[in-house]
Amino acid sequence: MPPLPASFYAQWRVRCGVTPLLREDLDSPPERLLQAVWLHQRLRRDQLRTLDGQPLRVLHPGFHNLEGGPDFRDAVIQIGQDSPRSGDVEVDLRASGWRAHGHDRNPAFKKVILHVLWESERPADEAPPALLLRQALDAPLGELSLWLGSEAAQSWPENLRGECCAPLRELSASQLQDLLRQAAQVRLQSKAAQFQARARQAGWGQSLWEGLFRALGFKHNVWPMQCLAELRPRWSGDQTEALPLQARLLGISGLLPVDLTRAQAGTDGYLRRVWDQWWRERDEFSDCILPRELWRFHGLRPANHPQRRLALASRWSLEADLPAKLEKWCSRDLPDKELARSLLEILQVGPDEFWSWHCTFRSARFKKAQPLIGGTRVTDLAVNVILPWLWIRAVEGKNQAVQLAIERRYFAWPPAEDNSLLKLARQRLLGGPGPRVLSGAAAQQGLIQIVRDFCEHSNAVCQDCKFPELVREFNHLAT
Numbered sequence: 001m002p003p004l005p006a007s008f009y010a011q012w013r014v015r016c017g018v019t020p021l022l023r024e025d026l027d028s029p030p031e032r033l034l035q036a037v038w039l040h041q042r043l044r045r046d047q048l049r050t051l052d053g054q055p056l057r058v059l060h061p062g063f064h065n066l067e068g069g070p071d072f073r074d075a076v077i078q079i080g081q082d083s084p085r086s087g088d089v090e091v092d093l094r095a096s097g098w099r100a101h102g103h104d105r106n107p108a109f110k111k112v113i114l115h116v117l118w119e120s121e122r123p124a125d126e127a128p129p130a131l132l133l134r135q136a137l138d139a140p141l142g143e144l145s146l147w148l149g150s151e152a153a154q155s156w157p158e159n160l161r162g163e164c165c166a167p168l169r170e171l172s173a174s175q176l177q178d179l180l181r182q183a184a185q186v187r188l189q190s191k192a193a194q195f196q197a198r199a200r201q202a203g204w205g206q207s208l209w210e211g212l213f214r215a216l217g218f219k220h221n222v223w224p225m226q227c228l229a230e231l232r233p234r235w236s237g238d239q240t241e242a243l244p245l246q247a248r249l250l251g252i253s254g255l256l257p258v259d260l261t262r263a264q265a266g267t268d269g270y271l272r273r274v275w276d277q278w279w280r281e282r283d284e285f286s287d288c289i290l291p292r293e294l295w296r297f298h299g300l301r302p303a304n305h306p307q308r309r310l311a312l313a314s315r316w317s318l319e320a321d322l323p324a325k326l327e328k329w330c331s332r333d334l335p336d337k338e339l340a341r342s343l344l345e346i347l348q349v350g351p352d353e354f355w356s357w358h359c360t361f362r363s364a365r366f367k368k369a370q371p372l373i374g375g376t377r378v379t380d381l382a383v384n385v386i387l388p389w390l391w392i393r394a395v396e397g398k399n400q401a402v403q404l405a406i407e408r409r410y411f412a413w414p415p416a417e418d419n420s421l422l423k424l425a426r427q428r429l430l431g432g433p434g435p436r437v438l439s440g441a442a443a444q445q446g447l448i449q450i451v452r453d454f455c456e457h458s459n460a461v462c463q464d465c466k467f468p469e470l471v472r473e474f475n476h477l478a479t
């Protein structure tokens with residue numbers, strides 16, 4: 001990645017150790033970083049093999065376990081021709097860690113199905129299949145350590161005003177905006193670096209599709225959506241009509257109901273036609289159908305159900321020129337107030353005979369047809385996917401005018417919908433002002449970046465957090 005301008009915030013987070021810089025010649029990165037590599041799957045996911053040479057598919061990396069026991073719970077993987085399996089994943093520097101740490105005698109490790117390692121050496125006979133991370137990273141170690149420093153996620157506490165609240169209140173409104181802006185720029189670059197790394201492996205178009213699919217998974221279903229996007233070259237090729245492509249994508253997702261509702265004739269009619277299509281192709285795709293257990297539905301708003309999101313994704317996939325349309329959009333001269341509307345125009349799809357009227361196969365029919373995508377989702381897609389992707393393309397193409405134009409859009413974008421993470425961050429860091437203190441989506445992104453960089457590495461009493469010191473130094477330099 002070409003050198004990027006380093007703001008005060010960017011330099012500070014490196015200086016204070018938020019981003020532990022690694023070098024290529026470093027023998028053993030800290031285990032925490034290996035866990036972050038696994039959690040965020042910063043791997044060449046389509047080329048993974050176990051230590052004994054079997055192809056490995058990671059359908060879900062599992063949930064980071066911060067208590068005793070294996071590092072990740074409930075991962076889903078597929079090795080060779082076997083069916084997908086659920087179980088735990090343990091991350092160690094070396095294979096010898098399996099015995100040295102007593103995992104072989106600890107019943108808590110009985111469900112480990114994969115041992116993720118940095119070093120190559122002979123594993124213990126009874127140890128689970130192993131994956132070597134060292135050759136599988138999707139970017140050089142130094143680049144990854146910078147990226148991972150900003151994203152490594154841990155659980156974080158609630159209901160406490162942070163130690164940084166007082167120094168932040170001493171900043172003027174414009175100083176606070178400037179600090180959030182610098183943090184937001186770090187976030188934009190961090191997301192862009194992920195697209196860049198993936199594009200090196202799979203091409204720019206595919207890296208964009210994967211970002212769009214991940215964003216449609218919300219936080220619940222990012223991984224199954226990522227898996228479907230990775231299979232896109234296989235399922236999208238020859239199909240030019242909406243219903244057959246919907247059927248194929250729903251079939252591969254494992255979300256197609258087997259039974260009719262027997263209560264809604266319209267739904268049953270649609271479901272029959274989808275199955276008519278899917279029957280014919282099921283054998284062809286049988287090796288990549290996702291297990292239904294991969295999907296999470298608990299706490300999901302009906303409008304965000306993956307069945308409806310897949311209907312939208314299948315409609316987008318009919319438009320092979322979507323990446324080109326987005327590039328054209330970024331070269332248009334648009335007033336700030338037109339940004340979200342103009343992007344929605346590109347991402348909106350026409351009416352769908354079933355999904356314009358339903359959230360899921362089982363839900364009641366809406367009284368009025370609803371669009372498959374609304375303004376809220378467009379903002380999430382813009383700041384998390386489309387603008388970072390366009391920005392890094394401009395950086396790689398050394399097109400500074402476009403790069404600056406995209407940054408201008410990023411910083412002018414209207415705010416996203418408020419959420420629990422932002423509410424808590426406003427309370428802890430800013431002392432509880434209303435959502436309007438964050439005037440745009442970038443300010444929200446900046447606040448989230450500070451939470452990722454600092455709150456998530458500290459605890460409820462802000463132990464050892466260096467952010468208050470950063471704020472004081474920032475204030476001192478500005479006055």
Ligand code: SF4
Binds near residue numbers: 162
């Ligand atoms: S952990 Fe750090 S950044 Fe988070 S609220 Fe406490 S002092 Fe502020």
